[in-house]
Amino acid sequence: MNGSKFWRKTAQYLQYVVVSLLILLPIIWMVSSSLKTSSEVTAYPPSLIFHPTMSNYVRLFDTLPYALYTLNSIIVAGGSTVLGLLLAVPAAFAVSWYRKNWPASVALTARMAPGGLYLLPWYVIFTAMGLNGSYISLILTHTIITMPITLWIMSSFFDSIPRDVLECGMVDGATLMGVIRRIAIPLAAPGMVVSVILTFILSWNYFLFALVLSKINTTPLTVAAFRFVGEGITDWGMLMAAATVLALPPLILAFIVQRWLVRGLTFGAVKG
Amino acid sequence: MSTATSALAGKRRGALGRFFTSPFVWLVAPAGIFMVTLTAIPFGYVIYLSMQDFLVGMNPIFTGLQNYVEMAKDPVFWNGLKVTFFLYAISLAAQLTVGLYVAILLDRNLRGARVLRTILLTPLAMPPVAVGMMWLILLDPSFGPVNYFIQALGLPGNLFLASPTGVIPTLAGIDTWQYTPFVVLIILGGLQSLPSEPYEAARIDGASATQMFWRITLPLLTPSIITAAVLRSIDLLRFFDTIYITTQGGPGNASTTLNIYAYKSGFVYFHMGYASALMLTLFVIVLVMVLLLSRLRRAAR
Numbered sequence: 001m002n003g004s005k006f007w008r009k010t011a012q013y014l015q016y017v018v019v020s021l022l023i024l025l026p027i028i029w030m031v032s033s034s035l036k037t038s039s040e041v042t043a044y045p046p047s048l049i050f051h052p053t054m055s056n057y058v059r060l061f062d063t064l065p066y067a068l069y070t071l072n073s074i075i076v077a078g079g080s081t082v083l084g085l086l087l088a089v090p091a092a093f094a095v096s097w098y099r100k101n102w103p104a105s106v107a108l109t110a111r112m113a114p115g116g117l118y119l120l121p122w123y124v125i126f127t128a129m130g131l132n133g134s135y136i137s138l139i140l141t142h143t144i145i146t147m148p149i150t151l152w153i154m155s156s157f158f159d160s161i162p163r164d165v166l167e168c169g170m171v172d173g174a175t176l177m178g179v180i181r182r183i184a185i186p187l188a189a190p191g192m193v194v195s196v197i198l199t200f201i202l203s204w205n206y207f208l209f210a211l212v213l214s215k216i217n218t219t220p221l222t223v224a225a226f227r228f229v230g231e232g233i234t235d236w237g238m239l240m241a242a243a244t245v246l247a248l249p250p251l252i253l254a255f256i257v258q259r260w261l262v263r264g265l266t267f268g269a270v271k272g
Numbered sequence: 273m274s275t276a277t278s279a280l281a282g283k284r285r286g287a288l289g290r291f292f293t294s295p296f297v298w299l300v301a302p303a304g305i306f307m308v309t310l311t312a313i314p315f316g317y318v319i320y321l322s323m324q325d326f327l328v329g330m331n332p333i334f335t336g337l338q339n340y341v342e343m344a345k346d347p348v349f350w351n352g353l354k355v356t357f358f359l360y361a362i363s364l365a366a367q368l369t370v371g372l373y374v375a376i377l378l379d380r381n382l383r384g385a386r387v388l389r390t391i392l393l394t395p396l397a398m399p400p401v402a403v404g405m406m407w408l409i410l411l412d413p414s415f416g417p418v419n420y421f422i423q424a425l426g427l428p429g430n431l432f433l434a435s436p437t438g439v440i441p442t443l444a445g446i447d448t449w450q451y452t453p454f455v456v457l458i459i460l461g462g463l464q465s466l467p468s469e470p471y472e473a474a475r476i477d478g479a480s481a482t483q484m485f486w487r488i489t490l491p492l493l494t495p496s497i498i499t500a501a502v503l504r505s506i507d508l509l510r511f512f513d514t515i516y517i518t519t520q521g522g523p524g525n526a527s528t529t530l531n532i533y534a535y536k537s538g539f540v541y542f543h544m545g546y547a548s549a550l551m552l553t554l555f556v557i558v559l560v561m562v563l564l565l566s567r568l569r570r571a572a573r
Contacts, residue, residue, distance in 0.1 A: 120318055
């Protein structure tokens with residue numbers, strides 16, 4: 001290796017390190033602040049060396065109903081993920097089998113609407129129906145996020161199944177439903193795992209609908225965190241504990257689906 | 273219905289009969305009915321709402337286009353439009369520039385590139401609510417580490433989110449932190465599918481690396497850059513979560529984007545009709561921008 005090549009490579013790695021630090025340092029600061037005592041959190045100059053303590057987390061779950069909020073987040077994200085899957089899998093198969101392209105354009109148009117555009121009529125309708133603040137209203141509304149993405153991902157998984165395999169099943173006398181159940185779904189099972197994880201993350205992270213449609217006992221973590229900020233922050237350590245509790249599950253799940261995360265986020269724009 | 277569908281339906285029936293026995297219709301029906309009920313019908317209703325004077329708790333009165341007339345005279349609306357586009361323009365410019373830079377950095381297949389690609393996913397997976405909270409502490413004017421770092425360099429500290437003039441650039445910075453990785457990964461996909469022939473020809477002709485970037489890489493990458501721009505435009509024009517967590521539109525109305533203003537009109541002041549008119553206007557703006565950019569992409573190809 002000659003000298004100039006060595007320096008070029010070093011410069012390259014140096015830039016990698018800078019970009020990585022710019023991304024990771026804020027997150028590290030958030031997590032480490034959640035492990036500091038209240039005097040250490042607001043210390044100036046900022047304290048870099050401290051004895052980590054879990055006291056913020058203990059107080060978060062003891063003095064506030066954070067166990068309930070966490071459960072609510074799981075119910076809403078889980079419920080909308082499952083409902084989205086049930087609705088989208090048959091549709092995705094049909095779209096793939098009959099080679100329709102319009103769902104992508106429908107998905108893109110739906111994606112362009114601001115969430116508030118639907119939230120206004122929903123609020124009026126759900127109030128009239130007495131559904132405001134119920135899990136049902138939250139799961140149904142979050143499903144308009146999970147369902148199109150599942151449809152999109154599953155149809156590309158179904159596309160990758162060779163047509164012969166499915167046609168053989170039909171020649172053997174199985175009904176279309178039988179072919180879907182016994183051949184297509186098992187072959188596209190990895191796609192279902194990807195869809196479930198991805199839509200769970202996106203539903204868990206989604207803020208706006210629950211901000212309006214949740215009541216005290218159905219509040220998910222996103223809205224709880226927002227209320228915490230709105231009350232005027234005095235306890236920064238506990239606030240960062242709340243942020244960490246909110247951010248950790250999607251971060252862990254994201255590492256499982258890695259490249260699919262990007263594909264899920266680009267949905268509607270580019271096919272496949 | 274396509275020929276494949278009718279072949280599967282088997283027997284010859286009337287058009288309506290074929291429709292109801294087609295497996296395609298049955299498979300798509302649950303998802304279709306769901307989407308129509310939760311989006312198409314509410315969409316129609318929101319248009320109707322936008323033509324009403326509808327204060328929650330009062331009887332709605334049909335007023336035709338009155339809400340739109342009021343909107344045209346509302347200084348907060350015009351301010352919201354200005355804030356929305358200012359935030360949009362600087363965020364998009366920053367994200368595309370930094371995104372292109374990091375994508376090119378990652379395109380060389382060094383061993384660290386894979387690690388960095390994984391790291392890039394972390395901001396994308398985080399809930400915007402948590403990201404907002406995180407930057408509240410990082411940018412705190414009195415004890416935040418960012419100001420400490422700036423002052424250690426001998427520069428004056430900044431109020432960031434509490435500053436009427438600094439709040440928009442600060443929010444653009446937060447969004448750039450969170451979503452530039454998205455731009456990077458889209459452009460990287462484009463970079464890795466570039467043909468190698470133009471580069472070989474240019475090298476024979478003795479072109480420099482800079483010339484090759486401006487003359488070959490950038491023009492060939494334009495479609496991916498525009499794809500990234502379209503997707504970021506959709507989100508940036510509707511920018512909501514991070515703003516609502518950190519400033520709720522303040523100080524004053526300095527960060528009251530159209531989306532924030534529409535939300536507040538509906539769910540803080542309970543003017544559902546006026547809020548509907550604002551939301552519809554925002555939707556049309558997003559639609560027009562996306563159509564313009566898509567036309568640009570077609571032209572670039």
